[in-house]
Structures are given as C-alpha cells and as structure tokens.
Amino acid sequence: MSNVLRVLVPVALALIVGGLILLVLGKDPLGYYGFVVQRSLMRWGGVQETLTRMAPLLLIAAGLMVAFRAGIWNLGGDGQFLLAAVASAALAPALGEVLGRGPTLLVCMLAGTAVGALWSLIPALLKARYGVNEIITTLMMSFLGTSFANVLIKLVLRDPDTTVPQTRSLAVDDRLPRLFGTTIHWGLVLAVLAVILVHLMMTRTAFGLRLQVLGANRAAAVHAGFRVERLTIAAFAVSAGLIGLAGAVEVLGVWGTVRADWNPAFGLLVVPLVFLARFNGYAVIGFTLFFSALMVGGESAARKVGVPQHYVLVLVALLLLFLALVEYLDHSRRKPGAF
Amino acid sequence: MTNDATQPGPVPSSDGATPAVAALRRVTKRFPGIVALNDVSLEFHAGEIHVLLGENGAGKSTLVSLLAGMQAPDEGQILIGGRPTAIDSPRRSMDLGIGTVFQRVLLVPSLTVIENLMLGGSWLRRLARGAALGRFQELSALLGTRMDPDAPVSGLSLGEQQQVEIMRALWHDEKLLLLDEPTSMLTPQGVADLGRMMQRLKDQGVALILITHKLIEAYEFGDRISVLRLGTVAGAIEPLRLKAMNEAQRTDTVIRMMFGADVRSGAAADQGHEPELEVLLRRTLRRASTVDRSQLPALSVQSAVTAADFTETSLRNVSFDLWAGEVLGIAGVDGNGQKHLAEMLAGQRPLRHGRLELGGADITRGRVPERRLRGIRYVTDDRLGEGTVGTFSVATNLVLKEIGAFPYWRHGISDWDKIHRSAREQIRRNDIRTPSELTPVGKLSGGNVQKVLLARELDAEANVAILNKPTYGLDLHNQRLALDRIVAAAARGVAVMVISTDLDELFEISDRIGVMFQGQMVGVVENDDAAADKIRRLMTGAAAA
Numbered sequence: 001m002s003n004v005l006r007v008l009v010p011v012a013l014a015l016i017v018g019g020l021i022l023l024v025l026g027k028d029p030l031g032y033y034g035f036v037v038q039r040s041l042m043r044w045g046g047v048q049e050t051l052t053r054m055a056p057l058l059l060i061a062a063g064l065m066v067a068f069r070a071g072i073w074n075l076g077g078d079g080q081f082l083l084a085a086v087a088s089a090a091l092a093p094a095l096g097e098v099l100g101r102g103p104t105l106l107v108c109m110l111a112g113t114a115v116g117a118l119w120s121l122i123p124a125l126l127k128a129r130y131g132v133n134e135i136i137t138t139l140m141m142s143f144l145g146t147s148f149a150n151v152l153i154k155l156v157l158r159d160p161d162t163t164v165p166q167t168r169s170l171a172v173d174d175r176l177p178r179l180f181g182t183t184i185h186w187g188l189v190l191a192v193l194a195v196i197l198v199h200l201m202m203t204r205t206a207f208g209l210r211l212q213v214l215g216a217n218r219a220a221a222v223h224a225g226f227r228v229e230r231l232t233i234a235a236f237a238v239s240a241g242l243i244g245l246a247g248a249v250e251v252l253g254v255w256g257t258v259r260a261d262w263n264p265a266f267g268l269l270v271v272p273l274v275f276l277a278r279f280n281g282y283a284v285i286g287f288t289l290f291f292s293a294l295m296v297g298g299e300s301a302a303r304k305v306g307v308p309q310h311y312v313l314v315l316v317a318l319l320l321l322f323l324a325l326v327e328y329l330d331h332s333r334r335k336p337g338a339f
Numbered sequence: 340m341t342n343d344a345t346q347p348g349p350v351p352s353s354d355g356a357t358p359a360v361a362a363l364r365r366v367t368k369r370f371p372g373i374v375a376l377n378d379v380s381l382e383f384h385a386g387e388i389h390v391l392l393g394e395n396g397a398g399k400s401t402l403v404s405l406l407a408g409m410q411a412p413d414e415g416q417i418l419i420g421g422r423p424t425a426i427d428s429p430r431r432s433m434d435l436g437i438g439t440v441f442q443r444v445l446l447v448p449s450l451t452v453i454e455n456l457m458l459g460g461s462w463l464r465r466l467a468r469g470a471a472l473g474r475f476q477e478l479s480a481l482l483g484t485r486m487d488p489d490a491p492v493s494g495l496s497l498g499e500q501q502q503v504e505i506m507r508a509l510w511h512d513e514k515l516l517l518l519d520e521p522t523s524m525l526t527p528q529g530v531a532d533l534g535r536m537m538q539r540l541k542d543q544g545v546a547l548i549l550i551t552h553k554l555i556e557a558y559e560f561g562d563r564i565s566v567l568r569l570g571t572v573a574g575a576i577e578p579l580r581l582k583a584m585n586e587a588q589r590t591d592t593v594i595r596m597m598f599g600a601d602v603r604s605g606a607a608a609d610q611g612h613e614p615e616l617e618v619l620l621r622r623t624l625r626r627a628s629t630v631d632r633s634q635l636p637a638l639s640v641q642s643a644v645t646a647a648d649f650t651e652t653s654l655r656n657v658s659f660d661l662w663a664g665e666v667l668g669i670a671g672v673d674g675n676g677q678k679h680l681a682e683m684l685a686g687q688r689p690l691r692h693g694r695l696e697l698g699g700a701d702i703t704r705g706r707v708p709e710r711r712l713r714g715i716r717y718v719t720d721d722r723l724g725e726g727t728v729g730t731f732s733v734a735t736n737l738v739l740k741e742i743g744a745f746p747y748w749r750h751g752i753s754d755w756d757k758i759h760r761s762a763r764e765q766i767r768r769n770d771i772r773t774p775s776e777l778t779p780v781g782k783l784s785g786g787n788v789q790k791v792l793l794a795r796e797l798d799a800e801a802n803v804a805i806l807n808k809p810t811y812g813l814d815l816h817n818q819r820l821a822l823d824r825i826v827a828a829a830a831r832g833v834a835v836m837v838i839s840t841d842l843d844e845l846f847e848i849s850d851r852i853g854v855m856f857q858g859q860m861v862g863v864v865e866n867d868d869a870a871a872d873k874i875r876r877l878m879t880g881a882a883a884a
Contacts, residue, residue, distance in 0.1 A: 203753075204752060204753050204755075205751050205752055205753060206742050206743035206748045206751045206752075206753060207743075207751060209735070209742050209753060210742055210743070212731075213728055213731070213739065213742070216728045216729075216730055216731060217724075217725070217727075217728040217729070219721070219724055219725035220725050220726070220727065220728045220739065222687060222725065223687060223707075223717075223719060223725040223726060224707065224739050224740045224742070225686065225687070225706055225707020225708045225711065225740065226742075
C-alpha cells in the first residue's frame, strides 16, 4: 500500500467515526466539519490564524523529531516551552530599549533556545550517566518548569501596571515582523525551515545517522564507538532548544507577553503528529497544517454546534488509533513468516 | 479440537504396533514466498530419541512451532496418540502432553527456580509451594539434577537454566519432549549432562525430539535420525538400520541427505582444498604455520585488568602477544572472561590496569574509533544485539563503524550514492545473499548477517582482528565460509584472535591456543598433537602447562 494511502485511509476513517460519535450525541457532523473547514481554511482571517498557529507547533515537532529518532522520549516540552517563553518575554521589552528591534528579537530567540535546552540538562545527564528513564524525568521537569514559570511571572517579572499578573508587554511594532501585509509573522518561515533542516540533518548527515543508530540500537552505538553520553546530551539539547525556540517565537510573534497560568500545552499535542508523520519532516508539515486547521476551526465550530472544545482531541485520538490499525493490518498482510 | 470426537479409533502407526506418541501426516506449512514444510510425515515414539537434523532454514523451527501450538499446518494432520488433533494454542499443546524447550531461555531471571516452575498454573489457584517442591524433587530424581529450588534463576549457568526449562516442560508429566537446539549454548560438560538426562527420560518412556544441526550429537544421542532439507524430509535412518551402521557410514549417509549428492563435485572444486565432505566433517586440517615470532608482535597485552561487572567475568591480569599472520585461538568454557577480553581489545571496555601495544605503540587509552583507525577489528558474537542495527539497511550496517569518515562522509554530509554503490560491491564480493543493499539486515539469515560483519571487519586495512564465536549459530556451510575467511585474513598478514567454545574449530585454524579460566589466561600452548590434552586440563583450571 502506498504511503499516501496509508495516511489518507486513517484520516478518512477518523473523520467518519468522529462524525458518527457526533451523530450519537445528537449533533450535526456535517455542520461541525463544515464550520471547521469554513472557519480555518475558507476565510482569509481563518487561514492566517491557522498558519500562525503552525509556527510553534512546527518548531516543537522539529524538536521532537530529533529526540524520538534518537530514542529519547522528551515529554517535557511544556516546561521547556513556557520557561523559554517567559525568558524571552522578560528580556524583549528590556532589551528593546537598548538594542534595536532586530538584535533584540535575535537575542530573545537565542535566549529562549538556551533556556529550553538548559531545562533538559538534568534529564539528559541522568539518562546519559545513569540510564534513568527520561519519560519520568522530563515529565517531572515539565511540572517544575510550568510552575516555576508562574512563580517568575507572579513574583519577579510581574508588570506593575497590570492587574492580571503578566510580564511587561512588547509593543506590537517591536514583535516579529509580519509576512507581506498579513497577520502571519516570520516565525512561520523560521519554523518551516527548522523542520526541513532537521529532516535533512537526520537523513543526510553523520550526526543524524549516529542519532538514529543510538535510537534504534544503543548497544550497536556503543559497539561502533560513538560517544553515547555526549550524543544523548546533544539530542536532548537540540530537541529542547527547538522547543524553547517555539516558546520564544510564539511570544515574540503573537502575544508579546506571558500571563500567569498561561499554558497552551502544545508539547504533548504535537507528539502524536510526529508519529503520524513517521518522523518525516515534510509529512510533519502536512499534519501540522491539518491539525492547526482543526484546532482553529474546532474551537469556534464546537461553540456553534455545541460540543466541548476539546472534541478536536477526540478526532486526533481516533486518527492515531486508525493509523496504528491500518499500519498493523498492512504489516501483517505482507509480512512473510520467515526469511 | 472437535476432531477428537469425529474421528474413528486410533490410526495405527506404520510399525503396526502401538501408535506413535505424536506424528505428522503429510503436513505442509507455507509462508508468503516460501514453503517452510512440504508434505512432511514423521513419527515420534515412546522411549525413543528422534533427532531432526538440518541446516538453518530447513524447516526445523516451523516444525517446533506446529507441535508447540504456535502455528497451524496449512495441509495435513498432526496425530497425537494416533488421533488427528488440532493444536491450536500453546496451552492446548501442554494439555496434550507436549513439553517444549525453546532455543532461547524463557525464564524470569529475577524469580527463583521454584517460582519459575510454579508460573503457568491457572489464574485463580493458590500457589501451592509444598506440592511444587514435591514435584521438583521428583523431577530432580528423574533427571538426576541437583539444584537449589530457591536459587534465583539469574545466578544459574546456562546449562542449569536449561535444566529448569526441561523441568518446566515436564512439569505435568508430559509424554513428548521437544528440545530445539538445546546444546547451542552449553559447555561440553553441559552437553554430557543433557545426554544423561535424555537417556533417563527415554528409559521412562518419554518420546524425545532433539533438534540440532550438529552431526555428532545426532549419532551420540539419536535412536532415529530424520534429515530435513528445504522443508522436506530428505531422508531418515530407522533405529535398526542406525544400530547396524558404523560411524563412517552414518556420517556419509547423513551428509548425503543434508546436502544432496552434489556436495563432492560442486563446491569442492572451486575451493581447491580437500573434498568438501571431509571439510564439513572437520577432519582436522591443521594449518601449516608460517608465523615469524622473532618480529615485534602486532599486538601486545600486558597485565590487563578490567573493572568487575555483574554479568560477565572481568579480566584479572591477562598478558599475551599476538603476531602478524597468526591465528591465536582462545579456548575456555563460556563466561570465563572472553567477552571482556574481546571488548577490551576493541576499545569498547576500558582497561583498569595494564597496557596495550599495537606494533610497539601504546594504545591503552584509545577508544573504538582510534583503534579502528589503527586497524583493530572486532567481530562480536552478538550479531544482531550489538553488531548490527537490524532495522537498518545492509548498506548502512556495512559502514556502521565508519559514520562520519571520508570518503562516505564529507564535512559530516552523507554521500548515500557512494555508500550504496560500495555496498553493492561488497555484497557481490562477499556473496551476501540479500534482495538488495537496502534490505534491513535483520531480515537476512544468520549466515548472511555474519557475512556482513566479516565484510565490515576483515577489510583491507585490518591489522588485528578479534573474532568472538565467529561460527556460533551458523549452519555447516556458513561455518565453513566464515572459517575460510578468517584463515584467508591471517594469510594476508592480519593478526587474528578467535574466541570459541568449539575446540575442534580452534584445533583446525589456530597456530597457538590460549585458555581463559576465571578471567585469567591460564596458558597458551602451541597447536600440536599434545595440545588437546593440555587445553582440556587448562580449561578445568588445572595449573598452567
């Protein structure tokens, strides 16, 4: 079965079964899907919103591609994302007074990347040195990270001029520049480039191949003489760095500030997309577009049709389920019993 | 399962007397692309050891999975006690009195012997330790084993673990015992113990099926030998006929069945040495040594000590020299430090004390890449575990240890065209049987995976080659090919160290043979006529010769 079919069949099945669930709930599935498409893809404003939403998702996906391919379960994306967002939100208004707009944005993005990478250091060291399971450590660090971000906003970085605790706002003119008179910021271009570069890095470079060997068979990596500890730490750093960059881009491009208790929780949302795409960068871009449209459209469609906003997640779950199912059936159909 | 009821009485066996404990009647099993078993009929009788002999891919493992209830035949019937029976699950297989000991140990390492034996009872029943201990004693007496029922399995030797497996297979008084290549992991002593156990079981009226690809075991243990080739029964020797033959006749008959009549003429001609038949039987052909030991040794190991670890014996003060063009065999019962020795030399395991010199240069601190650059090569015995990445292509695995190096990488960028082109060349030159260079290496047969490793390690730049159990798990043909390549490398001037538990193999290819015992090299002897005795003494830990 061709790769395209293997993706399209599960998508179709997920939409059909998702529709059936809506029917059972007494809602109009065609209406729901119609709203989703209309809101996110048929109206110019919706398209811009969809594409803008893609930027952080793509950067996170790029980060996860590196980690997952290297066999590292970086599930601490939310903490890395938020801390980086807070760091760049705090830096930008202050730096903006000293440096110009360009350097300020650049420094803030680098700072976000560094903060994200730094927040993965403890899980990375524990994994590299002692083989401690990174699923546990990255999740724990993520809880700590999100809480720590809140503490920073409320106690240290709070803008005294606002009633809601938040960082000082970056003026709209000082944020990431817009693309050709749209509301989409340049972060999208950066994110698309990042995904493609990561894809090329993983498939066309020695570093990428080493990471893949590490992910596929750690003993073989040791046997072949790779510096496994360094590679592990490097994979963590690149992964968390890209996720940190996502946080910086979202703040510098869209919000200009971080409010206390703000947590879009993109980190875990992107995980299934990366698997759906089988770590292929181009497929990641396609799936992220699809998912952004669902997110953007789903929010208003849910309101109109009267289902919970998170119904989008039901669709994603169905999609994963059917993808796995189709994969399994396809696999068992052609798998010879012996060689 | 309903077959039992619908069939008339027992079908008499071909002997006419009592029905066979189990039998296959014209069984065919297909997998996409291949016929694993083609119209196979076999009988297994009480009080008889039926040896199934065949090369890798002959259909032995498929046969096991049919009787163990893991696969169902496409055509034909399985008869249990003369009745056609569907064995549709492993549980059903056990209920029918079939015990199976698989090739790999399937015990829970953290549990004790008795706990492992109590697993597999029904869900709701209480674990009855008293009754289990009673059964354990019964089986210990039956098998003639002495084991502490409360010892954790992780602390047992492989031979002992296999004894536990056999006990488990016989736990419910099974009447048919299947042993799938039981000797592949055992020491000579372990094989002898296993032979005694099989004898006792046979006397108790158990029907045994022994699956192996070692001829010597077939003669030693078998009452009846059937030879499988490419999914068919290529021939069988009935007990009466087997008794009447002498060893040479048996050997000749079996070899003919295993490899067909073309063995003598075909392959032997282009190899240019003794007739293949002789070679397959390992009539010891000692190499004429041409090593000049007045030169500086290629590799010099001085008082090597490695850090202790939980699973493998560490090195305690190992010293020896290895000269260019020489094959140094390393004998010893498995687990006496051989793995540490190989890994230490390859650079995979650091030295705690001691010194390592390559052609006079100190390389004690070098890691794998530096040592590889200097020409040290290591063929691991764990071919799929660490030697290759099973899901990656043959081409990638061929360059696994060169990642990042010129000419396949420039400035860290992969030149896949060049990698694939070179892989095609290697595949052709080394006769690696694979659909293409892009095929995942894990899909190849064991012999071909080993060819990939040998191609990667015994390249033109190799100076020192360390091979750990290079023929382990290979069929005769591929064992032969591997040994030929090793000898050819030595002839080119490579200093070769071969670790093996197969003494005959070492006698055949080595110039000298060293013996490892409890982490020490207890002696290195010239491979002459007196070597066998000295080595056997050294292997038991007797003082150095």
